Every structure is written in structure tokens, then in C-alpha cells.
Amino acid sequence: MEVLENETIRVWLEEVKDPEIPVLSLNDLGVITGIDQDGEGKVTVDMTPTFAGCPAIDHMKNEIGEVLEKNGVSDYHVRVSFDTQWNSNMISERGRKALKDFGLAPPPKHNLIVDLDIIEHATCPHCGSKNTEMKTPFGPTLCRSIHYCHDCLNAFEQFKPL
Amino acid sequence: MNQEAVKDLLYKMADDQLILGHRNSEWTGMGPLLEEDIAFSSMAQDKVGHAQQFYNILHTMGEQDPDTVAFMRNANQFHNCQLVELPNGEYDFSLIRHFLFDHAEYIRFTALANCPIKDIANLSKKLKSEVKYHVMHADTWIKQLGTSTEEAKARMQASLNEALPYALGIFEPSKHEQQLIADGIYPGEAALQAEWQAVVEKVIAKTELTLPAWDSLEPVYGGRYGTHTEHLQPLVEEMSEVFRLDPTAEW
Structure with a gap:
């Protein structure tokens, strides 16, 4: 039997996107925390939610399973755990660009201490201005906050730093 | 490690989250501002999600599955403090409760991030970062309304006075308190309460509201062991109405 590389599995998983941000793959979102094989053909994919109450987690888990099956892996386990705790610094550079192109401000990089100073003045994804204000730290999904740009006069959303 | 003691701790945390999550969700469509409608709805979603994660851990310890635990118990089987079950009242009361409860929660998760039980520590680390947003939201409004018009200040003060004895009930000692402390699971309710009082004092000091002397308050206990309002x-009946129509339904 041909040896399956974990990297190959990671490439397959590229087609699984965040259902709420369909331009962002789970790989780039940073929620796939491990891919493992036991030597007998069983594949384990570890993932962790962005927010513990994320309602999309079962959907993403099922999609991972479908991709594995489509590529001929029938023995697999998608394990959701908090062993690695997701934070927004785990979004890849490519993911950050995808967010911006989608019209969502990428989360500011932080030292894992998020305070009002970090979230108050997001960079507008439309015009790049920092002359913005946060309207509310909560938005249409758990992972987004709502902001307003005083330069281009657009409301926009930011993927929250966490 | 005493399993019963740990379960007791997890149940009270999970039930607090579930019940307050449902109270928060009652603001959906009713918030005084669109932003606040969204804020309380988001916090509701967070809290119900947090409850589910703690019920998941309980399930791995032999308790029933999360849906059964959440929806098939009666009020006297819940371990939540009475603070979280009180009706939303007007917006000032909901805000004050949110402020008092979420600071306690943030301190609790911070402490439990060092819990020797890996699943509890990992989850607490995660939830702590989420509850940070709840705390920031609460503090912003407490400061804003606590320094606002006479009516705003009077309302906030009245709600604060009403909620405080219930808020002290968050820290009702567990019957396993000494065991949990001895096992290093967490520092215990009294330690959390001391830390919480200091934070509450600090935020309230930035407003024109006043705090009564802590020792003048009579904590409302009982919720942790099934005594509820x-x-x-x-x-509970409203929350579980659909589930109980057909507990075996596949959703």
C-alpha cells in the first residue's frame, strides 16, 4: 500500500472552508491542530473551535469526514478538543489576506492579552484607514465585532482578536 | 482525586452558564439598542456553548449526555446560583447582573486554567479568553451609565443593591470545598470571592455608584443544592419544551 503523507491529507483538507467565511480554509483558520496516522490506515484529525459555542463545529467536522472518504480514507476519527486552544494569531498570512479580500478586517496580532486598546481601532478593510471606532465587540457571528470607518464612512466587521 | 467533588464543581459552573445563557437570550429582539440586542444574544450563545462543553466533560466522567442533562431535569436538580435565574427585569438589572456574574466567571476560569485535570484546565484557558469580551462589554456600560443622568444612576444603584446579595451566592461554599482545595483543583470559593470583590470595587470606583459594606450583606445561598426561586x-420548562416533546428525536 502506498504510504500516505500527513501533508497530503492537509492539502486535501484545503477544500474545507469556514461555513460562515467561505473564502477561508480550516487550515488557514488554524483550527486543524493535528493530523495523525496509526500505521494501520486509521487517520485522526484533531481540530479545535475558534469559539467554544461555535455552532458550525459539527458541520466542519462532517465536511472533514467527507473529504477523507472522497480520497479513499474510510477509517478515520475527527477529534474536537481544547488540548490546543485556538487563538487568532493562529490564522495564517494567507488566511489574513483572504479575510481582508472578503471585507473582514483580520484580527490584530497580539501577545495573548486582549484589551480595549487592541480592539478599539481596527484597520478598515476597505480603505486601510485607522480612523475607525468600534461600535460593538459583538457581531453577526461570535467571532466578529462591528466597526465604523470615519474616512470612507463604511461600517465593517473585524474578525475578533482572541 | 474525589470524582464527586469535581462533578459538583462542574455542575454548578455548567448550570450557571446554561441558565444565564437562556436569560440573556430573552433579550434577542428586545434589546434597547440593536448593538445591545446583538451583544446579549452573542453572550447567550457563548454561555450555552460553554455549558455544553462542561456537560461534555461531565459525560466523560459518567454523567448522562449533555442534552439529557440540560433538558430533562427539574428546577430542584439544578446547581446554579439564584442570581442567574432571576428574571431579566429592566435593562439596568440585566447589565448589573452581567457585570457581577461575568467578573466572577473570569476569575473562576483564570483559577481553573491551572487545574491539574487537563480537560478542565484546557477548557478554562479557552473560555477565559472569550469571557474577557463579556467583561469588557459590562465594564463599558457600567462606567457609562454609572456616570450618566440622575435616572440612569438611580436605576443602576437600585439594581446593584438588589443584585449584590444574590451575587454573593455565586460563592456559596461547596460541601466538598476543603477536598477541592486540598486536591489543588482550584483555590476555593472564598479565595475567588475576595478577588472578585476587589475587581467590583475597582470598577464601581470609576462611577458615581456606591457599594455597601460587604459585611452588611446577607448572601443568598441555596442554589448550589437545589433551592431555587x-x-x-x-x-426550565420553557427551555426544554421542544426537547421534551420527543426526547428521542434526531435533530
């Missing part, structure tokens, strides 16, 4: 049973 008349408000919990109707909430």
Missing part, C-alpha cells in the same frame, strides 16, 4: 421552574 419560583422563577427557575418556568424557565
